[in-house]
């Protein structure tokens with residue numbers, strides 16, 4: 112039985128005493144229901160998944176639904192500061208700033224995420240890890256944790272996106288796969304993903320919205336996008 116991060120890291124259940132009714136019933140996301148996430152889970156049958164960038168929890172809840180439907184014993188670790196990205200603070204689209212749920216100058220988005228996880232009944236599968244992606248990768252490396260699937264959907268700027276691809280690729284098991292969001296949509300992410308794949312001699316399979324890079328180069332193209 113694989114030890115969970117929750118068992119290692121927390122002294123009490125992160126959901127203890129949390130009443131979802133106190134937080135917004137708002138599961139907005141971006142590309143969070145894309146079929147490639149379920150296809151990768153079906154193919155890899157992961158014991159551990161890491162999601163980097165969770166926002167309100169839509170993609171994590173979608174993956175948890177697949178995990179449960181397949182009867183897998185799998186923990187989904189969600190790494191996010193829950194402080195939002197520059198585009199949310201800079202109000203790049205209507206509603207993004209409001210979604211941060213600001214209180215005394217500090218976002219309460221974490222509680223929107225936690226409320227959603229409990230409301231949808233996936234608190235046994237999803238473990239929050241409230242850290243920057245960089246610090247979380249350090250902790251996970253230190254704990255010698257590895258993951259069968261990494262879904263990276265955090266920063267959209269070139270440098271941090273590339274750092275995330277490198278850090279979370281290196282946390283994958285030998286048969287693991289990395290899925291990235293915003294491919295071909297955000298130029299910084301696209302450049303980072305293409306460069307990363309080229310530098311490591313890896314095969315990248317993508318379409319506007321998502322890319323897949325698998326440790327086993329023959330497996331990547333068999334993960335369906337549709």
Ligand SMILES: C[S@@+](CC[C@H](N)C(=O)[O-])C[C@H]1O[C@@H](n2cnc3c(N)ncnc32)[C@H](O)[C@@H]1O
Pocket residue numbers: 139140141142143163164165166167168169170171190191192193194195196242243244245264265266271
């Ligand atoms: C696009 S949203 C994630 C959307 C989510 N995957 C979904 O489908 O609903 C990006 C998230 O990444 C987080 N984020 C951005 N940069 C980060 C960083 N360096 N470390 C941790 N989280 C970060 C933001 O707080 C935000 O919640």
